[in-house]
Amino acid sequence: MHLEEARLIDLEDVSKTFRTPGGEVHALDHVSLRVEPGEIFGIVGQSGAGKSTLIRTVNALEKPDxxxxxxxxxxxxQLKGKELREARRRAGMIFQHFNLLSSxxxxxxxxxxxxxxxxxxxxRRHRATEILELVGxxxxxxxxxxxxxxxxxxxxxIARALADNPRVLLSDEATSALDPETTRSVLDLIRRLSRELGLTVLLITHEMDVIKRICDSAALMEHGRILEHGPMDELLTTPGSRLAAELFQLGELPDSRGTTIIDVTFTKQTSSEPVIARLAREQGLDVAILGAAMETIHDGTQTGRTRLEIPAATGDQVEAALTYLRSQGLFVEVVR
Incomplete structure (x- = not known):
């Protein structure tokens, strides 16, 4: 594999500090991240996490320290002048507030x-006509x-960002100013264009629904650092993943009452199977469902998490229940 194919977007140990009247702000703190060719990669985090600074380093609007x-x-x-201008043409950018010229x-x-x-x-006219048709x-x-x-x-x-045939599309909170229905249609358009044009997409957002709807991989950013990242299916089955917990929220834990509480992650292979009902029937356990969150993700399949409470039982009974669930292709994490 050629270097350019393996490293379509690659950040290696990137840091950026801004000096303000209130002191130094470490917008990026030794960030390393790779986005594979053809991937839609989402970076999620609250305001001030460093997301915008990160994406601005990718199109060289900010130079890392x-x-x-x-x-x-x-x-x-490391580029300057003409070489930098040429490199920037490889990445189109779409913005939160559109940035269109009113005239x-x-x-x-x-x-x-x-x-x-x-x-x-x-x-110019031919290409603009062609790309406007592509975006409807x-x-x-x-x-x-x-x-x-x-x-x-x-x-x-989006059409303007794609006019010069870039290989990379950068999205800076592109849907946060839109209503939910319009957001869904724009995200679906981005995903379709990514597949049809072979685009690699890097998007930043503070909305978990954006990550769920179109992203192949994601990263959680906080205080200038990447806390966790990876393909969506891996993140959902990583013990203690904050991204998984945020994507599929299950509420607060009840007061301790001598029971065992587990979180069960369903994947596209298991989401339609009645495994909890079988567990209760075959193991003779009165399993309680404390919370559930199920979503249809970008590829049309269902994924989600369920929080179960297993009544006070012997260690062997609990272990048998966990073994059964895992044998059905489920990811099981003991919460308490």
Missing amino acids: SGTVTVDGAVIS RTAQANVELALEIAGTGRSE LSDRAGAYPAQLSGGQKQRVG
Whole structure:
């Protein structure tokens, strides 16, 4: 595998500190992260976690104090001048507040990136028409931003980001200004474009629903650090994973009453099987369901978690119950 294929987006030990009147802010603290070709990778965290700084290092709007940022084979954190401008063209960017020029039509906004790149007028028009059709806005090419809905504006923003045929698409909270239904349609569009165009997508968000809907992999960021990351199916079956707990919330634990409490993660192979009912019947246990969270994730399959309370029983009975659940392909974690 060539270097550029293996390292489409690769951050190695990246740090960035800002100096403010209140002191130093460590926006990125020795961050290392790799996004594989064709992957949709989500970074989730609260405001101030360092997400925006991270994504700005990927398109070189911020230069790290230390470490390297590689995008599509180019160490973009070390480039300058013409080489940097060329490297930036490999990554399109979509923004939270659209960043469209109000004096330009949808077509002209899409053409803007190509104008800056020096593309000829005829080629600009052809490409803008082509990409507007791809995002479902052919009939709105002549409309100005004030005449477009929020979802339509973001589709223009996506079309503009893709106009110069980048291999990477960066999304900076692109759906946080949209209503839930529009958010879903925009996320579904991003996923479709990723598959059809072979795009690698890096998105940042504070919304867990975004991660669940389209991401192949995810990372949890806090205080400038990556706390955990990996493919979604691995994260969901990692003991003590904060991301799994946030993605599928099961509520507070009840007061201790001599029982055993377990969290059971269902995968696409097991979500439709009545394993809890079988457990109660075959093991003779009055199992209580304390909480459950089930979602249809990006590939159309169901995944989720259930919290069970196993009544006071002997150690052998509890172990037999755990063994049974695991034998059914479930991931089981003893909470208490």
